[in-house]
Amino acid sequence: MSIIATKLCAHRSSIFCCLLLAACCSLLSGCAGVQSAVDPAGPQAGSISGLWWLMLYTLSAVFVIVICFVLVAAFRRRRPLSGESADGPDTRPEAEQERRMSRTVIAGVALTILILFVLLVSSYLTGRKIYSAGYSAQGALMIEVTGHQWWWDVRYNDPSPSRMVTTANEIHIPVGRAVVFRLTSADVIHSFWIPNLHGKMDLIPGHYTNIWIKADRAGTYRGQCAEFCGYQHAHMAFTVVVEPEEQYRAWYESQLRSAPQPSTPQQARGQEVFLSSPCIMCHRVQGTDAGGRAGPDLTHIGTRPTLGAGTVENTRGNLAGWVIDPQKIKPGIRMPPNNLEPQDLQALLDYLQSLK
Amino acid sequence: MSARRTIDVSHLPTYAFRHRALTWYATWSMILMEGTMLVVFLISYFFLRTRVTNWPPGVMKPPDLLWGTVNLGIILVSAIPNQFAKKASEKLDLRGVRLWMIVTFLFAIAFSVVRIFEFAALNCRWDDNAYGSIVWANMVFHTTHLLTDVADTIVLIILMFVGPIEGKRFVDVSENCIYWDFVVVMWLMVYAVIYIGPRLT
């Protein structure tokens, strides 16, 4: 299905062009993308996009036919009427034509029902395929994701507590292995969505929802919160890295390790600044006294691609801006501004960037 | 001249009872929308019930049966004078209307007084938990309709004494009796859910 879909995808612009406004046509760029529902990187998204293309083509055809009927009905040539009745209403329409029209309408309704039935069945079958548990519990990776205003707490479950990994706003998964996400929320309703891999699933306080995915294609994808969750709903993204099994294992092992001890005096001073500041009220750095849970875990912040759940790239400059006044970058978030001496700030940045 | 054909309606009556009257449609519209609201309240009750294992949750007790059941008796009996008032209104029997409306009204007052004791015996507060909230919501909802109808009845009784008495007024009385029947039926449903519901396991 997905192969067909990809092929069809290549011709999409031209088909839309025929169907719809030429002006809109030029806007339709390719469908590849790091956050695209029609660029599937796994079997679930693949099945869904297959169903999507089936529906698009069927329903586009229906649309064209209906509009053709409307246009022909409105603009077809008619026998000229004679004399006075030209403007008057035709209250006694020709019986033969009425019968023909009745038959056509009935045929149209029958065809509608048939098409709907086909689409209903294919939708049902697709749904069954993507939801039936196509994995074994032992082989599957279990990841618990908790939504917060406005970031993602990600926990890799493991039977032995010492092998559990906690991170934030980034998810690494191996190619070809089933991953079960167990989702909930710490505050309001959020929705977990990685378009390239699967449809969305809500995170609801007081409830646990599950969704399982599999990725076929290595790459970096983007996910985003899809349920309006307040002030910074727009900035609640996360990165999904799909990588080969070995790479994934290496990453996992690195995440298991506690934060490295400072290796330079500057870093040591930075750690001191960190531990003596309010940072530790909310943030945790494994291997230190910082154990706050209200904000993202910072044990490996040096390896994260972004800051503020996809708000800005994780560079030294952005990190500095973020530490001093996060409200400038992502107004409304819980983190307060920090008044730091320039030397302290530099030391803190050195320390945070060393957390790899 | 070719005068246009006409239909003369000048002899038609100036009021009519039941489904012939416009107000009958208004009364039933009201019953329809308030009834929808009641049904949704009751569904919400059962929806919230599925969220917890024990109902009422924890160590809470269901509402005491006494006052609610007393009120059930009062309101069921009140349906009888209410029916008499309706019948009297449809016979333009002014004395009957006055008598039976007052009797129904006295029952309604008795019901409202017992309602105060009912609230005291619910064994929960609205802000305890979702159970308390939905129990209170149902009770307050019913009480609102009760008070609305009591107010309406007072006004009609006064009108029936001070006049002007018109056919239309009797139609109003008849509609008011339909509404009281609705309040009775509502209480049957709310009583069954609030009082009996938690006792069934």
Add this chain to the structure above:
Amino acid sequence: MSGAAAPLRNDEALVDAIVDEREALEKTWNDPPGFLGWLMSTNHKRVGKRFITTAFVFFILGGILAVLMRVQLARPENNFLGPDLYNQIFTMHGTTMMFLFAVPMMEAMAVYLVPLMVGTRSIAFPRLNAFGYWVYLFGGTMIYVAFILNVGPDAGWFSYVPLSGPDYSPGKRVDFWAQLITFTEVSALVVSTELITTIFKLRAPGMSLNRIPLYVWSILVTSFMIFFAMPTVALASVSLMMDRLVGTHFFNPAEGGDPILWQHLFWFFGHPEVYIIFIPATGFVSTIIPTFVRRPAFGYTALVLSLISTGFIGFGLWVHHMFAVGLPRMGESFFTAATMMIVIPSGIQIFCWIATIWGGRPIFKTPFIFVLGFFFTFVLGGMTGVMQASIPVDLQVHDTYFVVAHFHYVLIGGSVFPLFGALYYWMPKFTGRMLSERLGKINFWLMFIGFNLTFFPMHQLGLKGMTRRVYTYPAEMGWADMNLAATAGGVLLTLGVLVFIINFFRSVRSGELAGDNPWNAGTLEWATSSPPPVYNFLRLPTVAGRDTLWTQPDDQPEVVGLRSDVRQVLVTKMLDAEPDHIEEFPTPTIWPLLAALATTLLFIASIFTPWAVVWGSIPVAVALIGWFWPRKRQADERPPEDIKEKVGEEKAIRLMEETP
């Protein structure tokens, strides 16, 4: 009445009699003079025009908010609006369009048109009608004042808990939203009551159920839907208020409440709401097409049954807004099937309309062109609707711009285009003057092109991952060009609406006079002058068939015998519209306005203290009693036959005279 005037031309005495009768009726039905009289008005046409104008003003306000959002989204990482303002604006936009424009506008048109189309003097319960308007006006004003004072709601027009609950939306913003729902609900319910009663009981003699104009059928179905949908959202919003104000726990998961309950309640209202907006629009289409293709609608019975079944099925779809909540799969599949099923009645309507056009001789006037535009946009929106009925597809496009595109196609395409068609169609009746055809066509093309340019790219944006309700987006997502196009389209759409406004004022000032029936249409509102006199018809018409003006004989009977010195209205039987009795309607009064003010006081005060419900109900009760207290006896008193049989005629009359 044009039909009546011709045969009487020769008889001066009769002409004089008619002039006298006109004057008498005018005197009886006119509002009292002056500003106070204006406030007291209960005339359905006056109230209807106020209703339409107010709803249109809210449409403009909602449109301005939409333009602001489009400006913000035109570029990535734009700083035109911050998140706080943006969230308020998108909430206000949705709330305005749904609660203050679409539903009231559809009711407003019905308030004006239905009594004329069924051939009666007034809407049933005219005072209630005035009350419904005032409550709506005050509610809408309240929310905009709140918005200007920076307490505009910001949790979305759907106000999902817990985001809208006491913990995550402190302050009064959401309370104003919840109370607005109560205002709109009261207004919608009272207007529905009047419309149902008018349609069932005030039809012209001979207009049996199977001869009711299709537009009136659509209003009947809509009004019943309002009865079942509106109470649900009122209950939801009251529960939300209580959670916020007195500490109940309906939606608090920590205390046994459940945020999903809110979603069920909201969408059990929210989905029928869409049909409450759409079904009257189908009524417009079913009225405009026959007039402009010069033949009766094809498949009257099929069209009526489609409306009714849409009304029923519309209540079985709400869960398709909740596919991502993780409900049991089997139940969800049922809702997929139900959602696809509702396509069938819509399809039947579309096919019948096409057949009507096919079998007729189209005249391409502006109202008809808007209907042709409706076909394009609504059918396209319908197709994307079918896609979203499928759970897997919905899980991808849900809460993305694809959905934004879809519902604007069905709401603007399905309702606003027919509405503009209807405004062009009935404006001559409202004002007595024609709108310009040339400006009308410019208006249409600006709106049509602008609309498609705005919303078509949004399908693509959604598929490329752009979620809804984001105040900005990163540049590297590649969404910028399509967003810019959408903003450009928004400008065209706005210009289109502006052309309409210009056209309106031009027409009122110097438009061509319309005459009674400028389109040579077949329904009763065209049987009286434009604009209609306060009493609607000099003599009530009778009806011999559908499209009565096209089919009736020249000597179709008229109703006589209603007094012209009191507000008498003929009440007919529900099924066959046989004359049943005469009802004397109340005179204009200030009480509905006072009752609306008292209600407003209660509603607004209860945002701040729950005790307002107690003390606030006293002025409401006073106003209602003042409203209903009879001032004087009816002019006539004739008991119905069954009473005469029961108590004897003389006694029945005497009883009335003896009593105080």
